[in-house]
Amino acid sequence: xxxxxxxxxxxxxxxxxxxxxxxxxxxxxxxxxxxxxxxxxxxxxxxxxxxxxxxxxxxxxxxxxxxxxxxxxxxxxxxxxxxxxxxxxxxxxxxxxxxxxxxxxxxxxxxxxxxxxxxxxxxxxxxxxxxxxxxxxxxxxxxxxxxxxxxxxxxxxxxxxxxxxxxxxxxxxxxxx
Amino acid sequence: xxxxxxxxxxxxxxxxxxxxxxxxxxxxxxxxxxxxxxxxxxxxxxxxxxxxxxxxxxxxxxxxxxxxxxxxxxxxxxxxxxxxxxxxxxxxxxxxxxxxxxxxxxxxxxxxxxxxxxxxxxxxxxxxxxxxxxxxxxxxxxxxxxxxxxxxxxxxxxxxxxxxxxxxxxxxxxxxxxxxxxxxxxxxxxxxxxxxxxxxx
Numbered sequence: 001x002x003x004x005x006x007x008x009x010x011x012x013x014x015x016x017x018x019x020x021x022x023x024x025x026x027x028x029x030x031x032x033x034x035x036x037x038x039x040x041x042x043x044x045x046x047x048x049x050x051x052x053x054x055x056x057x058x059x060x061x062x063x064x065x066x067x068x069x070x071x072x073x074x075x076x077x078x079x080x081x082x083x084x085x086x087x088x089x090x091x092x093x094x095x096x097x098x099x100x101x102x103x104x105x106x107x108x109x110x111x112x113x114x115x116x117x118x119x120x121x122x123x124x125x126x127x128x129x130x131x132x133x134x135x136x137x138x139x140x141x142x143x144x145x146x147x148x149x150x151x152x153x154x155x156x157x158x159x160x161x162x163x164x165x166x167x168x169x170x171x172x173x174x175x176x177x
Numbered sequence: 178x179x180x181x182x183x184x185x186x187x188x189x190x191x192x193x194x195x196x197x198x199x200x201x202x203x204x205x206x207x208x209x210x211x212x213x214x215x216x217x218x219x220x221x222x223x224x225x226x227x228x229x230x231x232x233x234x235x236x237x238x239x240x241x242x243x244x245x246x247x248x249x250x251x252x253x254x255x256x257x258x259x260x261x262x263x264x265x266x267x268x269x270x271x272x273x274x275x276x277x278x279x280x281x282x283x284x285x286x287x288x289x290x291x292x293x294x295x296x297x298x299x300x301x302x303x304x305x306x307x308x309x310x311x312x313x314x315x316x317x318x319x320x321x322x323x324x325x326x327x328x329x330x331x332x333x334x335x336x337x338x339x340x341x342x343x344x345x346x347x348x349x350x351x352x353x354x355x356x357x358x359x360x361x362x363x364x365x366x367x368x369x370x371x372x373x374x375x376x377x378x
Contacts, residue, residue, distance in 0.1 A: 069245045072374060099371055101245065101340050128338040129346075134369035143334075144316045144374040161374070 039110055040098060040122040046133035049097065049125055054136075054151055059091040060177050063149040065125075065137070067099045068108040072162040073146040077116065079166040083173060084119030092177065094120030099145060102126055150176035204313025207366045211237075211327045214308045216271065216301035217284070219291040224269065224299045226327060233265035234330070234357055236350065237321040239273050239314035242290040243281045244373035247317045249339050251294045254318070257335070257350060258298040265325075266354055268298035273309035273317070273375050306378060316372030322353050322363070330357055333368030 043049050053061050064080060066073035077096075084094045096118055100109045105124065113122060127133060130143050138158040141147055150157040150172060157176050163169040205211055215225040226235055238254055240247040258268035274282035284302045291300045303309050312321055322331035331353035336345040353363035 070373065101249075103340070128340055128344070130370050131334065131337060131347075131349075131365075131368040141369070142315050143370045143372055145371060 038113060039105070040113065040124050042102065042124045042126050044126050046125065046127045046136065049123070049127075050136065053093075053095050055154075056093065056151070057153060059093050060150060060152045060173070061093045061095060062173065063095045063097060063151065065097045065099060065145050065147045065149075067145060068112045069100070070145050076146060076162045076169070077118075079163060079169050081117070081119045082166055083169055086170075087173065088119070090177075092173065094118075096120055096122045098122060098124045100124060148172070152176055202310070202313065205311060205321065205329050205332075207329055207332060209329050211321075211323055211329060212311065213327070214311075216303055216308060218299040218301050219284075219288045219296070220299070224301060226269070226323075229267055231265055232267060233325050234354065235323040235327070236261065236266055236268045236354075237312070237323065238268055238270045238318055238335075239309070239312065239321075239375065240270050240318040241272050241274050241279075241282050241373070242286050243279070244317045246339055246370075246372045250318045250335055251296075253335055253342055255295070255297050261351075261354055262298070264354075264358075266322075270296070270298055270300045271303050271308060272300065273303055273306060273314060273377075275306065275376055275378060276304075278376060309375070309377060313377065314375055316370075316374050318372060319370075319375075320350055322350060322357070324357055331363045331366055333365075334370030337368075339371065 043052075053063055062080075062083075064073075066077070068074065080094065080096070084092075087094075098109050102124070109122075109124065134141055134143060137147060137149060138156075138160070141158065141160060144160070146162050148159045148163070150159075155176075157172070159172055163172065211226075213226045215223045218224045226232070229235070236257060240250070240254065254268060254270065262268065272282055272287055276283045280286075284304075287300055287302055290296075314321070318335065320331070320333060320335055321329055324330050331350065333349060335348075335350050336342075337347040337349070338345045349365070349368050353366075356363040
């Protein structure tokens with residue numbers, strides 16, 4: 001995860017680079033090389049995800065399940081990024097769990113992250129046995145993504161399907177914060 | 178003014194009470210009897226359940242051209258059909274996509290896809306989602322296994338590993354068919370899986 005933070009920092013740097021002195025531009029080149037190596041962490045079992053994010057104390061954790069091939073998922077990501085910026089410094093953590101395929105990561109999620117910065121952690125969940133872990137998301141969830149969870153001190157809320165807009169997402173966060 | 182306010186209030190009450198009575202539409206569940214349908218296949222002809230006179234059951238698969246999950250399962254759907262149609266369980270694949278939103282799912286594209294991937298089963302075009310609205314599959318691929326009386330016996334995934342056919346441990350549809358063959362109800366009767374969400378109008 002450190003590498004992701006570093007990556008976000010580099011992305012910020014690249015934003016500043018738009019002001020454009022030669023020196024900063026050199027930094028910009030570094031950005032390209034560094035981000036090319038930025039690969040999200042792969043979690044092979046749902047338990048790892050559960051241990052890491054479902055048991056967090058005293059913070060709200062927003063977990064969004066998405067994939068680069070899922071159009072409605074990709075469409076709602078800017079709203080998540082906006083929310084993550086708004087709640088920065090508060091006890092709200094944003095986690096983006098990608099269900100992209102491991103064997104095509106280099107062509108899917110790696111370039112996607114490169115061109116679409118995330119204000120939060122991105123992990124790839126490779127646990128294929130969805131039928132076993134789906135119940136931990138919601139009793140009524142049957143596997144269609146996007147799906148978003150809000151977890152605070154073990155209390156869980158679910159939003160199945162995409163948020164219509166930023167307001168709907170913000171309301172969801174407010175109801176669970 | 179007062180009358181207007183009352184009118185608006187009344188209208189709101191009516192709307193609210195209506196809303197509380199309008200439950201979200203539900204599709205076929207385990208134990209429901211499915212109505213026969215007639216949909217155009219990629220061979221240009223219409224197909225129905227009734228044309229399979231010797232059928233012991235039907236493997237209805239909602240799938241489409243471009244969803245990566247549907248594509249990962251194409252070969253496995255072909256194998257299901259090749260193995261089980263001989264035993265009386267044909268695959269009927271239905272594309273539930275709204276072509277207005279997904280032009281890559283048009284009838285012509287379906288014909289192309291079925292040729293390119295050498296589909297051996299009927300791949301049917303549900304133009305106005307008439308059949309899709311009855312089943313209400315939530316994503317592609319999504320299987321409904323029917324017995325010979327067209328009663329739904331299993332709903333869900335083909336197996337437990339979309340990304341690797343070689344690593345599959347549980348072949349849900351095959352086990353369900355074997356249960357039906359023994360006159361038993363499949364367990365599990367329902368499974369969950371990731372897929373591409375189906376937009377239903």
